[in-house]
Amino acid sequence: MAKNKLNTQAEELISIQVVNSIDYSFPTGPIMGKWFQGLKEKKFYATKCPSCGRTMTPPRGCCALCVVRSEEFVEVGPKGTVENYDIAYYASPDPLTGKVRSTPYAAVFVRMDGSDCDIFTHGIKDEDIPKLKRGVRVRPVWNEVRTGCIEDMLYFEIDA
Numbered sequence: 001m002a003k004n005k006l007n008t009q010a011e012e013l014i015s016i017q018v019v020n021s022i023d024y025s026f027p028t029g030p031i032m033g034k035w036f037q038g039l040k041e042k043k044f045y046a047t048k049c050p051s052c053g054r055t056m057t058p059p060r061g062c063c064a065l066c067v068v069r070s071e072e073f074v075e076v077g078p079k080g081t082v083e084n085y086d087i088a089y090y091a092s093p094d095p096l097t098g099k100v101r102s103t104p105y106a107a108v109f110v111r112m113d114g115s116d117c118d119i120f121t122h123g124i125k126d127e128d129i130p131k132l133k134r135g136v137r138v139r140p141v142w143n144e145v146r147t148g149c150i151e152d153m154l155y156f157e158i159d160a
């Protein structure tokens, strides 16, 4: 039986950087459309289940527990409580640009005030990363220019 030989010479790989772009838009529908319109107006909306009364953020068109339509909107937040968080110390390259984000950065999983279930995930201000812990209160920081998209909110910051 032939013994496998470890290839110790690195083969030079050729890479070609291409940024793919597709001109595409998709309708948000009435439920997520209200959510994005709210972000444009610096508001957070939840839907309220007509059966059990729980509020869901971001809004859902159906309560998963009661399996009924939930089309009533209520405003929640703008502050919330960090339920959990994730700190990235090693960033993967962006698949579209190949650029690597500076680290560390973090995502926070926030239960908005007035929301009974579901967690809204967004970034947190870099300077607040060392102060992150479960239960810390946060508030949104808004983009000056808002167009009805997730970038309307820049990130959360600790509400001191």
Ligand SMILES: [Zn+2]
Residues within 6 Å of the ligand: 049, 050, 051, 052, 053, 054, 063, 064, 065, 066, 067
């Ligand atoms: Zn329900």
